[in-house]
Amino acid sequence: MRNGVNKNASIFLNERQRKITDLVDQNSAVRVNELSKKFGVSEETIRRDLEKLETDGFLNRIHGGAVKREMEEGVEIPVLRRQETHMEEKEMIAKKAASFIDDGDIIAIDASTTGLQMTKYLKDKGLTIITNSIPVTMELVKEENIEVILIGGYASEGSMSLVGNFAERVIKDYHVDKFFFSCMGVDFKRGVSEIHEAQALVKKQFLDISEKLYLLVDYSKFEKKSLIRLCNLQDVDYLITDNKVSIEKIKELNNLGIKAYIADE
Numbered sequence: 001m002r003n004g005v006n007k008n009a010s011i012f013l014n015e016r017q018r019k020i021t022d023l024v025d026q027n028s029a030v031r032v033n034e035l036s037k038k039f040g041v042s043e044e045t046i047r048r049d050l051e052k053l054e055t056d057g058f059l060n061r062i063h064g065g066a067v068k069r070e071m072e073e074g075v076e077i078p079v080l081r082r083q084e085t086h087m088e089e090k091e092m093i094a095k096k097a098a099s100f101i102d103d104g105d106i107i108a109i110d111a112s113t114t115g116l117q118m119t120k121y122l123k124d125k126g127l128t129i130i131t132n133s134i135p136v137t138m139e140l141v142k143e144e145n146i147e148v149i150l151i152g153g154y155a156s157e158g159s160m161s162l163v164g165n166f167a168e169r170v171i172k173d174y175h176v177d178k179f180f181f182s183c184m185g186v187d188f189k190r191g192v193s194e195i196h197e198a199q200a201l202v203k204k205q206f207l208d209i210s211e212k213l214y215l216l217v218d219y220s221k222f223e224k225k226s227l228i229r230l231c232n233l234q235d236v237d238y239l240i241t242d243n244k245v246s247i248e249k250i251k252e253l254n255n256l257g258i259k260a261y262i263a264d265e
Helices: 015-027 032-039 043-055 087-098 113-121 134-140 165-171 197-209 247-255
Strands: 029-031 060-062 065-067 106-109 127-131 146-150 154-156 161-163 176-181 185-187 191-194 210-216 228-231 238-242 259-263
Touching: 015 029, 015 032, 015 043, 029 032, 032 043, 043 060, 043 065, 087 113, 087 210, 087 238, 087 259, 106 113, 113 134, 113 176, 127 134, 134 146, 154 197, 161 197, 165 197, 176 197, 191 197, 197 210, 197 228, 247 259
Parallel strands: 106 127, 106 176, 127 146, 176 210, 210 238, 238 259
Antiparallel strands: 029 065, 060 065, 154 161, 185 191, 191 228
């Protein structure tokens, strides 16, 4: 039984509503227009379904859709809590990602926990780093050979990062050689997606100004669709993941023209 769900609530769900809860569990987020097409009913019917499911504790409604209860709109999973999940995989991915960085590079790092783990492998390099992550800045600001540019914006408590219109406008004026970022979901059809709108908008700006894109994702992110699409998978130049991802998926990525690497140490 889901946490926070009325124990008797599921008895009173119709088949469509049960399927909606399954989709939310599988994909972390759903959109009203997509559910309307999938089930052949009006968007207003879907909104009523989501209202009932929220009342019964199955999900949280957001503008245009719904998300898992622990992923409310505007409330990110705290960075310290995210650091506790799949840490072994994130460490390996971060170390591998850092090996692609050369002295003199201008790089951008997002506010992901994998990006934060990268910092320990960068301290002997001469770099310019642009980020919206406060923890990344704190880790590197005292390094003599590293110039850190922390973009301005509104402070997001959960991710300890800066977001908003000001942050997006500032990013447009820069050029980046390599952008290292993570996401909430990787799907071969939908592409790369994110749950939090403010972070997604900042990342999209970084995507636009960067020469090369490095996507850092552990095995748990595959075959997941989140609320906001960041980019097509084919837009990614390099994907770095862990050894729990199947060889079949790696081959499929390579067939799309993506250079996929497994971090295994």
